[in-house]
Amino acid sequence: MMSKFLALCWAALREIFDESAYTRFLDRQKVSSSRETYAAFLRENELAKARRPRCC
Amino acid sequence: MPKFFRFLIWILIALLGAVAVATIALHRGEQINAIWLVVAAVCCYALGYRFYSSFIAAKILALDPQRATPAERLENGRDFVPTNKWVVFGHHFAAIAGPGPLVGPVLAAQFGYLPGTLWILAGAVFGGCVQDFVILLFSVRRDGKSMTEMARAEVGRVGGFVAYVAVISIIVILLGVCALVVVNALKSSPWGTSTIAMTIPIALLMGMYLRRIRPGKVLETSLLGFVLVMLAIFGGQWVSQTPSVAGWFTLSASTLAIVMIVYGFAASALPVWLLLAPRDYLSTFVKLGTIGLLAVGILALHPTLHMPPLTRFIDGSGPVFAGNIFPFAFITIACGAISGFHSLISSGTTPKLIRRETETRMVGYGAMLAESMVAIMATIAACVLQPGIYFAINSPAGIVGPAPEAAAATITAWGFPVGATEMHSLAQAVGEQTLFNRTGGAPAFAVGMANIFSNNLGGHALMAIWYHFAIMFEALFILTVLDAGTRVGRFMVQDALGHVWKPLGRTSWYPSILATSALIVGAWGYFLWQGVKDPLGGINSLWPLFGISNQLLAAVALCVATTIIIKMENVRYAAVTLVPLVWLVLITYTASWHKIFDPNPRIGFLSHARQLEHGIMTAATPRFIFNDRLDAAVTSVLVFLIALILIESVLEWTRVLSGRKDSEVNEAAFVATRFAAEEQG
Numbered sequence: 194m195m196s197k198f199l200a201l202c203w204a205a206l207r208e209i210f211d212e213s214a215y216t217r218f219l220d221r222q223k224v225s226s227s228r229e230t231y232a233a234f235l236r237e238n239e240l241a242k243a244r245r246p247r248c249c
Numbered sequence: 250m251p252k253f254f255r256f257l258i259w260i261l262i263a264l265l266g267a268v269a270v271a272t273i274a275l276h277r278g279e280q281i282n283a284i285w286l287v288v289a290a291v292c293c294y295a296l297g298y299r300f301y302s303s304f305i306a307a308k309i310l311a312l313d314p315q316r317a318t319p320a321e322r323l324e325n326g327r328d329f330v331p332t333n334k335w336v337v338f339g340h341h342f343a344a345i346a347g348p349g350p351l352v353g354p355v356l357a358a359q360f361g362y363l364p365g366t367l368w369i370l371a372g373a374v375f376g377g378c379v380q381d382f383v384i385l386l387f388s389v390r391r392d393g394k395s396m397t398e399m400a401r402a403e404v405g406r407v408g409g410f411v412a413y414v415a416v417i418s419i420i421v422i423l424l425g426v427c428a429l430v431v432v433n434a435l436k437s438s439p440w441g442t443s444t445i446a447m448t449i450p451i452a453l454l455m456g457m458y459l460r461r462i463r464p465g466k467v468l469e470t471s472l473l474g475f476v477l478v479m480l481a482i483f484g485g486q487w488v489s490q491t492p493s494v495a496g497w498f499t500l501s502a503s504t505l506a507i508v509m510i511v512y513g514f515a516a517s518a519l520p521v522w523l524l525l526a527p528r529d530y531l532s533t534f535v536k537l538g539t540i541g542l543l544a545v546g547i548l549a550l551h552p553t554l555h556m557p558p559l560t561r562f563i564d565g566s567g568p569v570f571a572g573n574i575f576p577f578a579f580i581t582i583a584c585g586a587i588s589g590f591h592s593l594i595s596s597g598t599t600p601k602l603i604r605r606e607t608e609t610r611m612v613g614y615g616a617m618l619a620e621s622m623v624a625i626m627a628t629i630a631a632c633v634l635q636p637g638i639y640f641a642i643n644s645p646a647g648i649v650g651p652a653p654e655a656a657a658a659t660i661t662a663w664g665f666p667v668g669a670t671e672m673h674s675l676a677q678a679v680g681e682q683t684l685f686n687r688t689g690g691a692p693a694f695a696v697g698m699a700n701i702f703s704n705n706l707g708g709h710a711l712m713a714i715w716y717h718f719a720i721m722f723e724a725l726f727i728l729t730v731l732d733a734g735t736r737v738g739r740f741m742v743q744d745a746l747g748h749v750w751k752p753l754g755r756t757s758w759y760p761s762i763l764a765t766s767a768l769i770v771g772a773w774g775y776f777l778w779q780g781v782k783d784p785l786g787g788i789n790s791l792w793p794l795f796g797i798s799n800q801l802l803a804a805v806a807l808c809v810a811t812t813i814i815i816k817m818e819n820v821r822y823a824a825v826t827l828v829p830l831v832w833l834v835l836i837t838y839t840a841s842w843h844k845i846f847d848p849n850p851r852i853g854f855l856s857h858a859r860q861l862e863h864g865i866m867t868a869a870t871p872r873f874i875f876n877d878r879l880d881a882a883v884t885s886v887l888v889f890l891i892a893l894i895l896i897e898s899v900l901e902w903t904r905v906l907s908g909r910k911d912s913e914v915n916e917a918a919f920v921a922t923r924f925a926a927e928e929q930g
Contacts, residue, residue: 231464
């Protein structure tokens, strides 16, 4: 029960902090993590992230 | 669990909630414990979630667990990703929670703790949560369409245009007000200013670390950033105690405003990965941690509220902002009760992550309840202060006078005893030169939060550290809103200008980036400058303007929602969104009328301008008069635009209800979900 709860919290944090999005990017592109792939991920997400408002 | 026991538990929760609300509402003359507010909130939220949201889900929205969501149908691993409901909940909460639910309740505490608390509870359960929930579901059923797109499709072309203008206006006013809150929190505060200044190189360092050294390790980088920020807080103490260095960071409000404007422009024009993204991560990290810590602190300490339930300022003569309890308490607290801005998030990223339609209830309704709880905690933080201290911090020099002794005497004469020596000792305890006239809500919240924290951890010795931690937390929050808001505003302007001349719409063309960034920063920078120069502290005129624009955006969202509900042939249940809509129109139109035409110069923009015209003219007077007229014009334009969408909505409802138009909704076609079958085995 506790480990399930912690796993859920960890998954939420990974989603909030875009780590899961990066993992999905690696899976989709079938590449491993590197400076170049992370830069490509940032480029792909730049527009979406910049258009995302933060609420008041 | 047997049905009878479930029934019994809910009866007990209802009774406990009723007792808690009665204790809050009926106690007169003696102080109550803050835990009553927490109990009342938890019970109201539990009942609202269990019964009201369930009613909306079943009877009006008819959530369909068999229907595939856009996250499933359009899954691309990028924008559309079916995600666990708790993960989406966290993601959505992190996006909707900002400085608003912290600042608004602190300002509204001038009326006492009762009006704000009741409005937060009722507003959230019957208004804000409903808005977030229905807009989220309607966006899910329309392939994740944005609020402006839904307004155009369901209400009409005018609706789409009004929603667009309302969004731009609220962004500009919001950013100006938020920047003013930071300026007021940091002026003449070398500790706070140096700590916040350090967050800029820390964010840049995080950006470089994330891109070059540990690609993709965001949580690790955020933790590193958090440690560096904590070191910056301790470093700030050294700065404030070293006169030769402290001078560099002891800035006037005007200088800080210029710094903020330059910063906003740079943040909008720099690449996202370098400053915006790392600051966003850092801010979220600190936000989630601090809100959790504050909740634990309140539960552990369960402090006594020193503020009375109602103060003499319900008559509209309040020093923090002028205006009667109705309608001003309801526009001062927007986020935490109902916030139009949330409709942008509910029709932004979140609908693209929802795995099952039934989960919109927990994410939309539930996350807003969590934000409302944050507003309750902010009310507690403000109301644990002695009222005299609260008013000394939040009253502008234009009302109580600039000299500490005179200010203390004025506030004491109001019936809230406070001494200049007591305020001086408190300022020393939190590491500030003075706490008089620190308007904007942030310093009062920080003192309250430091009070709660220091009683749990570290005692009086750590009061200054906790105070500056709270200031850093609020300023970081606000600067993130400033970064992101300026950039979002820039994109919206570029989208619009792209229709006039194509190159201006290219988001990668630097002349366009610079020009549109300057336009947005110039717009909110003007409001900031106006607030800084206002002898009444700026918050008096600008916060109501922000509240009005935010609530008007909520009115747009509720117009869209009511239109869709009527088109779904659920007219008998349309009251669920129609009643909050009518309430919002009532409070925003009344507040707007007062802000424009009220004969009291402290309330009405035009009467203030007339008073200035007939008073002693100084070099600055023509500018003050212009600012008053500009504020009146901005309010009038907002009210006019919302009247347009209201008229268009009512005409659309009439056409549908009279049968002159088919009640057709623009939903995506039904596709059965594969998740239901997977879950069954």
